[in-house]
Amino acid sequence: MSKGVISKDEDYSQWFNDLIIKSDLAEYSPVRGCMIIKPYGYSIWEKIQAVLDKMFKETGHSNAYFPLLIPKSFFSKEASHVEGFAKECAVVTHYRLKNDGSGNIVVDEDAKLEEELIIRPTSETIIWNTYRGWIQSYRDLPILVNQWANVMRWEMRTRLFLRTSEFLWQEGHTAHATADEAIAETEQMLNVYADFAENWMALPVVKGRKTPNERFAGALDTYCIEALMQDGKALQAGTSHFLGQNFAKAFDVKFTNKENVQDFVWATSWGVSTRLIGALIMAHSDDAGLVLPPKLAPIQVVIVPIYKHDEELENITTFVNALTKELRSKDITVKFDKRDTHRPGAKFAEYELKGVPLRVAIGSRDMQNGTVELARRDTKTKETVNQEGLAAHIEALLEEIQTNIYAKAATFREENTTEVDTYDEFKRMLDEQPGFLSAHWDGTAETEQKIKDETKATIRCIPLNNKQEEGKCILTGKPSTQRVLFARAY
């Protein structure tokens, strides 16, 4: 176990917090629920951004930026939307501070805003208010816009990366001439998210749809990707919403179609957030620290020299410089840590904590033998290999690590996904072996709510391409045509 990090079996929540703090991803800020994302943590976000941004552009989207502050009145235009967000909005009421004469800085009551401003919890309202001016004809459609931004939701209870008051995300907001086109867009972006989660984050996900209860405020249909964490709880890793014409109607966004008939515009929105970093941590890491998939690791390979004299270091450095150059030509991110202020053992522990996928150690012994020592973070195994062909070997190994991390997570999910047919078994599994529970449900909100109240488990999603089969609801015994996925969730 790493110093200062509690074992994840002993206290999972504490383990998660310890890891984030000790591995330098983030720290607490002076403001409740807000965190400071430190350079190492932010560099993971930058990688996530770079990959997703490319995927968005390849699917025809462009980036834009809408303001942080939204007039309060905008929120009253879409009924279910305001209901969903009203309780967690931060409100700007004044625009000036003053000195009260005794050295205290206070709000200047004379500087009260005519209309209060809301710090965006999400941008549907300001964006649809804007789209009204952009759209007149079917020729103006579709609009395929994404924005990278911060948002604020004043949550009751916060957790680093999983649920902070302010978080970073991207939100796509598209406008279409037909429902079919909007639904296709919603599904397309869900697939982009699933592709990203599985192939970059090494995180297996279930694609599905939310039940009406769990839908986004203002959506007709919410698609999601659900992942399973190591403590058996589910995490919603991304969502894509079909908003129908709700926002177009609320903000009066109409267009003239080819038949010269006016109609309301069809909408989607979709987003993922810095929560993905939380998912990354909880899905793969262990008691020694983070385990980052090579494709998203800020440092993919760290090289640690072991030497007694400067002359030996020079020797090693010459070799390392050549190796580094070769690795960089393969787009592999390398760090050569030749600090003489820390001994090798300390460095080993540090990079394990930080989840660097591959470590190369080179000492004088290796230089004489023409070898290096390679240590994998995912398996914690070490091997001594020849310096000849090393770059190619490392490249292959990184791919193997990526595959292995995914396979491990997939196996875990498989072992913790259970089909249950009775309510007793359902409750017993939640206590004894938490995970995904695939069970029949009668399709009513009442049943869903009752199960939630009694067990804290919610319907995570109705998986897409779900197998249709006859069954009986685990709670009511009423007939059902398919299983849905339950779990306790973050």
Add this chain to the structure above:
RNA sequence: CGGGAUGUAGCGUAGCCCGGUAUCGCGCCACAUUUGGGAUGUGGAGGCCGCAGGUUCGAAUCCUGCCAUCCCGACCA
């Protein structure tokens, strides 16, 4: 917003019951010896004891109020 806990050096802590300006470890600085899994020795620096009142000759310690954070619930990406 309910329940629980905690605030003492950068971090982790002792001291609090029984009032007398603070303990230990890690880290930090200097020098030396070290370097294949978290080095060792010697010397040193670092504190308005969360904040504000009160009691007292004297408060980290007793009293009152406040603030903040974390954990568990309800709410949520």
